[in-house]
Amino acid sequence: MLPDALKRLVHELKKLPGVGPRGAERIALWLITDGVGVSSALSDALSAAVEEVGFCPVCGTLTRKGEQCPMYTDPSRDKTRICVVEGPLDAVAIERSGVFDGTYHVLGGVLSPLEGVTPDDIRIPDLIKRVKDDSVVEVIIATNPSAEGDVTANYIADELRSYGIGVTRLARGLPTGGLIDYADSDTIEKALENRIKL
Amino acid sequence: MRHPNRQLRCSACYHGSVLIERVHIRDYRNIEREEIEPPPGINLIFGANAQGKTNFLDAIHVAAYLKSARATREREIVRGGAQRARVEVSLAREDGLKNQLSVTVAGGKKFVKLDGNSITRFEDAIGVLSAHFFFPGDLSLIKGDPSLRRETLDYEVVKAVPSAVRPYADYKRALMQRNAILKRKDDAGINGSEMNAWSDRLVAAGVEIIRMRTNLLKRISPRFIEHYRRISENPGKTEIGYVSSVAGKVSGKSREALRGSFSKELARAMEKEAELGYTTVGPHRDELLFTIGGESLRRFGSQGQQRCAVLAFRIALCDVAREIGGEEPVLCLDDALSELDDVRKTHLLKSLEGRKQVFITLASKKELKLVSSCAAKIWEMKAGKLSPISRA
Numbered sequence: 001m002l003p004d005a006l007k008r009l010v011h012e013l014k015k016l017p018g019v020g021p022r023g024a025e026r027i028a029l030w031l032i033t034d035g036v037g038v039s040s041a042l043s044d045a046l047s048a049a050v051e052e053v054g055f056c057p058v059c060g061t062l063t064r065k066g067e068q069c070p071m072y073t074d075p076s077r078d079k080t081r082i083c084v085v086e087g088p089l090d091a092v093a094i095e096r097s098g099v100f101d102g103t104y105h106v107l108g109g110v111l112s113p114l115e116g117v118t119p120d121d122i123r124i125p126d127l128i129k130r131v132k133d134d135s136v137v138e139v140i141i142a143t144n145p146s147a148e149g150d151v152t153a154n155y156i157a158d159e160l161r162s163y164g165i166g167v168t169r170l171a172r173g174l175p176t177g178g179l180i181d182y183a184d185s186d187t188i189e190k191a192l193e194n195r196i197k198l
Numbered sequence: 199m200r201h202p203n204r205q206l207r208c209s210a211c212y213h214g215s216v217l218i219e220r221v222h223i224r225d226y227r228n229i230e231r232e233e234i235e236p237p238p239g240i241n242l243i244f245g246a247n248a249q250g251k252t253n254f255l256d257a258i259h260v261a262a263y264l265k266s267a268r269a270t271r272e273r274e275i276v277r278g279g280a281q282r283a284r285v286e287v288s289l290a291r292e293d294g295l296k297n298q299l300s301v302t303v304a305g306g307k308k309f310v311k312l313d314g315n316s317i318t319r320f321e322d323a324i325g326v327l328s329a330h331f332f333f334p335g336d337l338s339l340i341k342g343d344p345s346l347r348r349e350t351l352d353y354e355v356v357k358a359v360p361s362a363v364r365p366y367a368d369y370k371r372a373l374m375q376r377n378a379i380l381k382r383k384d385d386a387g388i389n390g391s392e393m394n395a396w397s398d399r400l401v402a403a404g405v406e407i408i409r410m411r412t413n414l415l416k417r418i419s420p421r422f423i424e425h426y427r428r429i430s431e432n433p434g435k436t437e438i439g440y441v442s443s444v445a446g447k448v449s450g451k452s453r454e455a456l457r458g459s460f461s462k463e464l465a466r467a468m469e470k471e472a473e474l475g476y477t478t479v480g481p482h483r484d485e486l487l488f489t490i491g492g493e494s495l496r497r498f499g500s501q502g503q504q505r506c507a508v509l510a511f512r513i514a515l516c517d518v519a520r521e522i523g524g525e526e527p528v529l530c531l532d533d534a535l536s537e538l539d540d541v542r543k544t545h546l547l548k549s550l551e552g553r554k555q556v557f558i559t560l561a562s563k564k565e566l567k568l569v570s571s572c573a574a575k576i577w578e579m580k581a582g583k584l585s586p587i588s589r590a
Contacts, residue, residue: 111392113378119392147371147399155395185361 060106080137110148138166215526215554220288225280227253229582239574243559250582251559262329328527340504347486369403381475405456407481421514428545430506434491441485529556547572
């Protein structure tokens, strides 16, 4: 039914996360009709992104291909503090808050034997190397508060024990602007556990 | 997200007892259309065989657990020739709260409504009507797989302490992940520290589970023994023991001690587990052991003893629910009297007096005569119709 070129476009769009067959058809049609102006910009942006964006060889954060990330090369940032995160977007979220002036280390996943993810798959050896090379004093583990995130945090803490550095984990509790009566009991339990003195 | 431990989820965190004020049944097995308002106290349902007494209790079971205690397939509960079966209950709680719960089965599918709203997550509706059942044919609590006993106990644990879903979910996840490591067959072998990270998580959650189970059991046990003694013809010394695969005798051990011995057992089992590819010790392998005179009731008990034990256990669970300030469940006993001699029949009925609401079915006129003085109301079931009758 569809012209071949359009069919190919739909076929590729369907592979995008969160896009189903119907959605793919609608997007494809929009791109070649109403959104035709967007299309060429989009295709330029896409090839530029693929061409130019890469991962920092040290931190694993998003940066220009073949370069170390600005967070690592910036001399004013504290290289002796590393914040360990699961994915590159987690680093972006923390960076957006503007309160952390150390460097990042992206694991690229968490330990999950069920999905075949082992310690060797998630850049833990690289982290240990950095701890030695940059005489790190503190590793802040910011993996997600899930079973896998917790276990990964504990595993890393164990691996780093012999280096005699500080290993910390992000606090858990109530979100800012959240309502206590909407919080689940587990969150409240954690918030009580991690309460702070005023 | 689907709850990782579905059968353990219960939204019900109500307090005070629950009362069924009204039951409305449509096309449920042989019951075409019935609507009754049972009073608090003991409701006796008398009738000859195959008139629908058990079906009536089973309909209440559907309202409580959203499934029949007997049919394995949903469509089996729809009356022959009808399109859909429907059970609706109006519930009143001690604190004045009311709930209206309906379960409709049509075309092999279930539709649940709570106070007019459709419920899509069934676990939110399970336990809104909290009830315990005894069906004489079902001795699986004693004779069945150990997992059945664990599940029964765990369900009560979560009802008593809703936050307990957490360690259960945690344990299940850690167990799956740990087993995945054990199943991993590669040359590198098992990474010790990776294994330890998951084992620690397993131990932490597992110890909480063991403690919650044994704490609850400590309350259930004396009640069970008392009820068993009263209703059993042949009362040897009965006990319910918790047989832990990791800690030997659990009672009196601190959290730390339990963690220590769980970890030690895991380490000891390591080699075997690596070969088998799964975790062989932990609360998921623990057993609830019913004994009589020191012997396993499952292996050496007579049918009669086993039946009494199931009955005593169900009544004990209701006692404990009330005791710990939770909800006193409705108790439904199908043909529980026929196996007991006259003295014990009256004992059983006496021990049920003062309970919020009980339904008991019985088939013999003689039985009815004997126990009718305890009843708040007596119903007769005839060809799927219930009608109140006066004291015999």
